[in-house]
Amino acid sequence: MNAVREIAAAPRPVRLKFEIGARTLLSVPRALVRVPLTLAEARSGIAPVLPPIQDDADGYLVTSLPEAQMAALIAGSGTMLPFVRQHYTRYFLDFAGDYDGWFASLSSNARQGLRRKAKKIATASGGAIDVRRFRTTAELEVFHPVARAISATTYQERLLGSGLPEGTDFLRTMGTLAAADEVRAWLLYIAGEPAAYLYCPIHGDTVIYAYVGHDPKFNDWSPGAVLQLEAMQDLFGENRFTAFDFTEGEGQHKRQFATGGVECVDLLLLRPTVANRATMAALGGFNGAVALAKRVVNKAGLAGMAKKLRRGA
Structure with a gap:
């Protein structure tokens, strides 16, 4: 990491999950020092510098590490065990x-599909798309309970635990960001x-794609894509x-709206203990079995059904 931004060296509890799609079957707790790269750092091509590790830490979790930097980081980590x-x-x-130039850069199929979805929603809403915008403290106090109600219905919250937070810490942070004009909703x-x-x-100068969701009863309307278009x-x-950061992870909507991307990995670097070796071997074997099963399912043409089952649909 460059010298401008310091990484906290204190380890935090992280659960290494054995997952099939959105479902977690079991998890193993580890105390890890998180090293999250920002979009600017991921795009810079400069390898991060790992902070010193404390005795009570099991290792590091480096997120959004460009694949081109991985070999150098592993080599510089000494005896740490790497696991992608x-x-x-x-x-x-x-x-x-x-905006017009960016929209014109999308594929013709994407443009036609977005226009069709927007028209359908506008027609159902009396002829115009009903989007409400929030940025001040008072406005976000109105936004939060409505968004929380939507979030509670989403698979992101039910299965992944990644819905819009509702605790006092988040509300306090949201108010601080609003007072500084550093949030949009x-x-x-x-x-x-x-x-x-x-x-x-x-x-x-970067907008972060932090929390998003839609009520599943509107799945056929593609409300997320239409809302994203309005936000853009x-x-x-x-x-x-200068940039909109879609953060970690894949997604059709991200690929559709993006103008670029960095090939990244989330990398574990663990101390070479017996327990960590066993954990990494188990994770590797499990992930390999899941990947094999996924290939079999896709070859059999059952990917859509499997996706619904993973999400509990």
């Missing part, structure tokens, strides 16, 4: 130019009902930001 948790593209959108209504939300803090139009219009 996941591969993904960290997508981003550069706010160069204007949106709600999409369909026929008067809250259907989707998007919550984005701002770090410097707003953010381009502010002429203030």
Whole structure:
């Protein structure tokens, strides 16, 4: 990591999960020093520097590490045991130019599909898309309970535990960001009902894709894609930001809206203890079995059914 940003060296509890899709079968606790790379750091091509590790830490968890930097980081970690948790593209959108130019850069199929979805939602809502925007402290106090109600219905919250937070710490942080004009949020209504939300803090000149979700009863309407499109139009219009960071993980909507991406891994570096060796061997064997089963399912043409089962649909 460059010298501008210091990484906290205190380990934090992390559960290494044995997962099939969105379902966690079991997990193993470890005390890890988290080293999360920002979008700017991931794009810089500069290898991170690991902070000193304390005696009570099991190792490091490095997220959004560009694949091109992985070999050097592993070599520099000494006797640490490396294990790749996941591969993904960290997508981003550069706010160069204007909204119309960016929209025109999307594929014709994407543009037609988005227009069709937006028209369908507008028709159901009386002829216009009902998007409500929030950025001040008072506005976000209205946004949060509505978005929380939507979040409670989503598979992200039910299965992944990654819904919009509701605790006092989050509310306090949200208020602080709002007071500094460092957050944007949106709600999409369909026929008067809250259907989707998007919550984005701002770090410097980068907008962060932090929390998003939609009520599953509106699945056929693609409310998330329509809301994302409206949000992009707003953010381009502010002429203030340089990038939208879609953060870790894949997703069709990310690929569709992004202007670029960095091939990344989430990398574990663990002390070479017997327990850690056993954990990594178990994770490797489990992940290999899941990957094999996935290939068999896809070959049999059952991917759609398997996806529904994983999400509890």
